[in-house]
Amino acid sequence: MAAAIASPSVSIQDLSLNFGAVSVLQTLNLDVAEGEFVVLLGPSGCGKSTLLNCIAGLLDISEGRIFIKGKNVTWEEPKDRGIGMVFQSYALYPQMTVEKNLSFGLRVAGVPKDEIAKRIARAAEILQIGPLLQRKPSALSGGQRQRVAIGRALVRDVDVFLFDEPLSNLDAKLRSELRVEIKLLHRKLENTMIYVTHDQIEAMTLADRIAVMRGGVIQQLDAPQTIYNRPVNRFVAGFLGSPAMNFIKGQLEAGDPPVFKADGVSVPLGRYQFDGEGGRAAKPCVFGIRPEHIAFGEAAKAMPFTAESTVEIVDPMGSDTLVWTKLGGQILSFRVEADKTLRNGDAIRIGFDPARASLFDAETDSRL
Amino acid sequence: MADVSLAAEAAAVRSAASGPSGPRPRHVLSRRNIFLYGTLIVVALYYLLPLYVMIVTSLKGMPEIRLGNIFSPPVEITFEPWVKAWSQACTGLNCDGLSRGFWNSVRITVPSVLLSIAIASVNGYALANWRFKGADTFFVILIVGAFIPYQVMIYPIVIILREIGIYGTLTGLVIVHSIFGMPILTLLFRNYFSSMPEELFRAARVDGAGFWGIYLRIMLPMSLPIFVVAIILQVTGIWNDFLFGVVYTRPDTYPMTVQLNNIVNSVQGVKEYNVNMAATILTGLVPLIVYFVSGKLFVRGIAAGAVKG
Numbered sequence A: 001m002a003a004a005i006a007s008p009s010v011s012i013q014d015l016s017l018n019f020g021a022v023s024v025l026q027t028l029n030l031d032v033a034e035g036e037f038v039v040l041l042g043p044s045g046c047g048k049s050t051l052l053n054c055i056a057g058l059l060d061i062s063e064g065r066i067f068i069k070g071k072n073v074t075w076e077e078p079k080d081r082g083i084g085m086v087f088q089s090y091a092l093y094p095q096m097t098v099e100k101n102l103s104f105g106l107r108v109a110g111v112p113k114d115e116i117a118k119r120i121a122r123a124a125e126i127l128q129i130g131p132l133l134q135r136k137p138s139a140l141s142g143g144q145r146q147r148v149a150i151g152r153a154l155v156r157d158v159d160v161f162l163f164d165e166p167l168s169n170l171d172a173k174l175r176s177e178l179r180v181e182i183k184l185l186h187r188k189l190e191n192t193m194i195y196v197t198h199d200q201i202e203a204m205t206l207a208d209r210i211a212v213m214r215g216g217v218i219q220q221l222d223a224p225q226t227i228y229n230r231p232v233n234r235f236v237a238g239f240l241g242s243p244a245m246n247f248i249k250g251q252l253e254a255g256d257p258p259v260f261k262a263d264g265v266s267v268p269l270g271r272y273q274f275d276g277e278g279g280r281a282a283k284p285c286v287f288g289i290r291p292e293h294i295a296f297g298e299a300a301k302a303m304p305f306t307a308e309s310t311v312e313i314v315d316p317m318g319s320d321t322l323v324w325t326k327l328g329g330q331i332l333s334f335r336v337e338a339d340k341t342l343r344n345g346d347a348i349r350i351g352f353d354p355a356r357a358s359l360f361d362a363e364t365d366s367r368l
Numbered sequence B: 001m002a003d004v005s006l007a008a009e010a011a012a013v014r015s016a017a018s019g020p021s022g023p024r025p026r027h028v029l030s031r032r033n034i035f036l037y038g039t040l041i042v043v044a045l046y047y048l049l050p051l052y053v054m055i056v057t058s059l060k061g062m063p064e065i066r067l068g069n070i071f072s073p074p075v076e077i078t079f080e081p082w083v084k085a086w087s088q089a090c091t092g093l094n095c096d097g098l099s100r101g102f103w104n105s106v107r108i109t110v111p112s113v114l115l116s117i118a119i120a121s122v123n124g125y126a127l128a129n130w131r132f133k134g135a136d137t138f139f140v141i142l143i144v145g146a147f148i149p150y151q152v153m154i155y156p157i158v159i160i161l162r163e164i165g166i167y168g169t170l171t172g173l174v175i176v177h178s179i180f181g182m183p184i185l186t187l188l189f190r191n192y193f194s195s196m197p198e199e200l201f202r203a204a205r206v207d208g209a210g211f212w213g214i215y216l217r218i219m220l221p222m223s224l225p226i227f228v229v230a231i232i233l234q235v236t237g238i239w240n241d242f243l244f245g246v247v248y249t250r251p252d253t254y255p256m257t258v259q260l261n262n263i264v265n266s267v268q269g270v271k272e273y274n275v276n277m278a279a280t281i282l283t284g285l286v287p288l289i290v291y292f293v294s295g296k297l298f299v300r301g302i303a304a305g306a307v308k309g
Helices: A048-056 A098-109 A113-127 A142-154 A172-189 A200-206 A224-229 A234-239 B002-016 B031-058 B062-066 B080-087 B099-129 B135-147 B150-164 B170-194 B198-206 B211-222 B224-240 B243-248 B256-264 B273-306
Strands: A010-019 A022-032 A037-041 A063-068 A083-086 A160-164 A192-197 A209-214 A217-222 A246-253 A259-262 A265-268 A283-289 A294-296 A305-310 A313-316 A320-327 A330-337 A347-352 A358-361
Touching: A010 A048, A022 A048, A022 A063, A022 A217, A037 A048, A037 A200, A048 A063, A048 A083, A048 A160, A048 A192, A048 B198, A083 A142, A083 B198, A098 A113, A098 A142, A113 A142, A113 A172, A142 A172, A172 A200, A192 A200, A200 A224, A209 A224, A209 A234, A217 A224, A217 A234, A234 A246, A234 A283, A234 A358, A246 A330, A259 A283, A265 A305, A294 A330, A305 A320, A320 A347, B031 B273, B062 B273, B080 B273, B099 B135, B099 B170, B099 B211, B099 B224, B099 B256, B099 B273, B135 B170, B150 B170, B150 B243, B170 B224, B170 B243, B198 B211, B224 B256, B224 B273, B243 B256, B256 B273
Parallel strands: A037 A192, A037 A209, A083 A160, A160 A192
Antiparallel strands: A010 A022, A010 A063, A209 A217, A246 A259, A246 A283, A259 A265, A283 A358, A294 A347, A305 A347, A313 A320, A320 A330
16 A cells, blocks of 8 residues: 555545445555545446445445545535536436536635636637537537536536546547547546556556456555556456456475475576565465567567467567467466467567566465 | 468358358248237227227217117217216206316325325335334234235224214315325335335435435435326326225215216116216226326336235
8 A cells, every 4th residue: 555645635535335245345444645536447346436436425334434525425425525427327307408508516616707607618628528518418429428527517616526437438539539538638637546447458548547346345556657567466467457467377496596386497586576574485376467568579589588389379469469378277368469379379478577577376376 | 371361261261151141031031920910919909999989989960879789980989978977967856967076086195195105105215225223024914904805994984083073074085095005005105115225215314415405316216116106196096086986975075986887876866877987987087197108217116016925
């Protein structure tokens, strides 16, 4: 966990949520700094959207406290929390024009007319939806709708933006466009943003910090690169990265340096950075290495560890090619450039640097 | 080269017209069509025949009716029976026809429909969106209410109305109709509001709208179809009601249906079939018009409300 933040914008303390006997969130703690972009990432049903709804005040929590801007908002109504929220289905009011959609919250709050007009003009300019103001949501495309939905959060002039999988309903091209726009928006506004997604690319590109969740528990909260390179357990390692990390089951043998052994392969771990000394003891473990960290052919010879193998399957993916082979009797995939022509059954040499690998305890699944 | 020869080959196949090509030909008098339309026509005739007999009979004079050819069209068209049914037919001591009952029915139906729909829509909205503690239990109790036979409750309600002092008044009947419409209407509205995206409701809450704000400004404008369904159900149901009308009102406040019964079933004098037919059509006219005017919306609303249970 990162060091405590002095004056967090959003602070969640010991938050639990139970639906009857089902525990959805378990004593969860999360501090989000002022102006930080935090992404909650995890598979379906991990509680990430639930956590966001708790922060928004749309769900009543079972235990714990929520602070926004230093104010305890645990019992406050959503409108009094200083948040704006963007939903996956956009949730635009279908019978109102874009302008009325944007101004609805302000009209409810009784903001003066000229102030409303000013804020809408600003949001329309930032999001470039000026020409759409008099249209109904049904006359907008998906990308435009989501822009209006962001605008609705924008006009409320809030400190914290909450995004609930805002890009999941869009096609791949629009998704990447809007992703960039959200990033630019964050840079321009410098608001605190909490963003829920199951898409690791969105998480990696947008986040200052990613919180990877599973089963209502934050597994790891760190900068994207740290999460990618030094995952704290096998779940995080397997969830991030596409194609997924290779896992090879084997045995860790103590010594200087310690050695990882699996069916005819032994990888010296002199260059591997252990998490504390306790990890060096002999035990069954899982060796993880990402497909892009495995070198092939000439490049492999320069690596601290090399091995001979044969090609099993070749998967061309356009930009590069994924090659499936075996190491220590277990399946291993690695990436090569698309112009390398490999055929099934070719004898090859692969190699990697154990410093880039991740080693997990076979029992607890946590990083060694 | 290969492409060219392939294209040539394909063209040859097409020009030879050796196999089926383009839309499949349709035979108007295929066996399937004869069965389908034959059945539809027979069923339609079966349902329309009584209506035909009623209209034809109501336009005949009594001498013509006595000839007994009930299917033959009127030789001499007369609107006398309609006029009589509306303004002269006698029930008991009153001889001002169905018009009195018509206005009574209007004064019963309009407030009952408005009141029951206003309450039930708020009920349904609260049950669907504001899941308060015990909401499910409340809902089950309400639905069970829909399955209790009305007859069981007739007498207790008579006593209650008498004790309150509104027995025999139109107000009393309006209240009774509103209460009895509640279970089915609440179910209808709850299902409709449940089928609306939950995120819309959440967005409105983040925007700061409260219970009534969300109901009036977000939900109501989106629920025209279900309101139309509810209005149709209630208008036809209450207009056609006979049992409550006869039990909870007095002769001078009888609704149209009760008055119709009294005209048709009067034992004195000659049976005026033409007047009876005209009176019956007049009474059924309101629901009929409601169906015709709102047919499309009705189907859409029923479908929307029925999706989710």
